[in-house]
Amino acid sequence: MEAVSAVKMRKSQQNAIGIRPYALSALKILRSISGSIEAANHPLTKARKVEKTLIVLVSADKGLAGSYGAALLKGAYRFIEEKGLTKENTALIAIGKRGYEHFAKRGWTIVNNFERWSDQVSFDTVRPLAEEIKSLYMDGTYDEILIVYTNFISTLKQVVYSRKLLPVTFESVEEVVRGITPERGKFAEIGRDIDAAPVKEYTFEPEAGEILSELIPILFNIQIYHSVLEANASEHSARMLAMKNASDNAKDISRELKLYFNKVRQAAITREVSEIVGGMESMKVRE
Numbered sequence: 001m002e003a004v005s006a007v008k009m010r011k012s013q014q015n016a017i018g019i020r021p022y023a024l025s026a027l028k029i030l031r032s033i034s035g036s037i038e039a040a041n042h043p044l045t046k047a048r049k050v051e052k053t054l055i056v057l058v059s060a061d062k063g064l065a066g067s068y069g070a071a072l073l074k075g076a077y078r079f080i081e082e083k084g085l086t087k088e089n090t091a092l093i094a095i096g097k098r099g100y101e102h103f104a105k106r107g108w109t110i111v112n113n114f115e116r117w118s119d120q121v122s123f124d125t126v127r128p129l130a131e132e133i134k135s136l137y138m139d140g141t142y143d144e145i146l147i148v149y150t151n152f153i154s155t156l157k158q159v160v161y162s163r164k165l166l167p168v169t170f171e172s173v174e175e176v177v178r179g180i181t182p183e184r185g186k187f188a189e190i191g192r193d194i195d196a197a198p199v200k201e202y203t204f205e206p207e208a209g210e211i212l213s214e215l216i217p218i219l220f221n222i223q224i225y226h227s228v229l230e231a232n233a234s235e236h237s238a239r240m241l242a243m244k245n246a247s248d249n250a251k252d253i254s255r256e257l258k259l260y261f262n263k264v265r266q267a268a269i270t271r272e273v274s275e276i277v278g279g280m281e282s283m284k285v286r287e
Contacts (some may be wrong), residue, residue, distance in 0.1 A: 011120065011236075022222065043138045044216050047167045053083070053090045054111065054142040056133065056165065056224075058149035058231040059099030061115050065235055066242035068150065068158070069098050075160025076148045083146075091142070093133065095228065111136070121232060123225050130221040137166045149227045150234035156241070158234035165223065168216060 059072055076099075080090070091109035094100035100113040114129055136142050145166035150158045 045168045050143045052142045053144045056147040057099045059096030061097045065239040068238035079162040130224045149231040152230045152233040
């Protein structure tokens with residue numbers, strides 16, 4: 001199981017890390033246009049008074065991943081408490097069976113639940129999820145869409161991360177960029193480039209509204225896709241470590257049992273030899 005988890009972990013890590021430059025570039029574009037009049041009038045950028053909130057929770061379908069599930073739920077509850085959310089004004093879309101079962105049993109409203117599809121998630125796989133989220137926001141069912149998932153830092157470190165998905169704002173884009181930009185490595189420069197770059201005014205051809213009506217939903221879909229990939233990489237990393245720890249513990253127990261067996265066997269042999277010697281001595285005494 002450790003070997004299988006290790007293979008899945010490497011594939012998930014490659015997918016998560018591979019999408020980062022695309023996600024960062026897309027978010028850089030979104031940040032640049034977020035201040036335009038056309039962007040401000042887009043249905044996905046219009047802010048309104050928050051009365052109903054929707055949380056997208058990206059969890060696991062399976063267990064045996066160490067503290068991954070418990071850490072995610074703990075982070076989700078901490079985020080809910082910080083935002084002052086309640087069961088009355090909050091609903092969830094659960095990605096992953098574990099998160100769905102946990103919150104459904106506790107009386108939370110579950111709008112929809114998705115299983116984690118497979119270990120190799122494509123952009124088209126998450127499209128129905130992204131479309132449903134956009135529809136729920138644009139028709140006014142929910143005034144704010146948030147997401148909670150586990151961000152992949154390294155094989156040994158995964159951090160529960162929460163942020164706003166909708167409405168799209170300059171601040172939310174900046175938060176996303178800082179959340180997915182690594183501190184070191186070749187992609188670390190992207191975050192610094194975004195900080196240094198001024199917000200530019202663009203001349204659009206065709207009309208800016210027409211371009212943005214296509215661009216903003218695509219960039220939003222990328223955010224969803226990136227979050228799912230990060231969660232996948234985090235889950236498989238945690239599971240690989242859990243399986244490695246289980247294998248190491250099993251080897252330790254095996255060594256201890258083998259040592260105990262040898263001690264018991266040695267004691268039995270010693271006892272038998274002692275009985276034989278004792279019998280021979282008693283026979284000599286009788287003679």
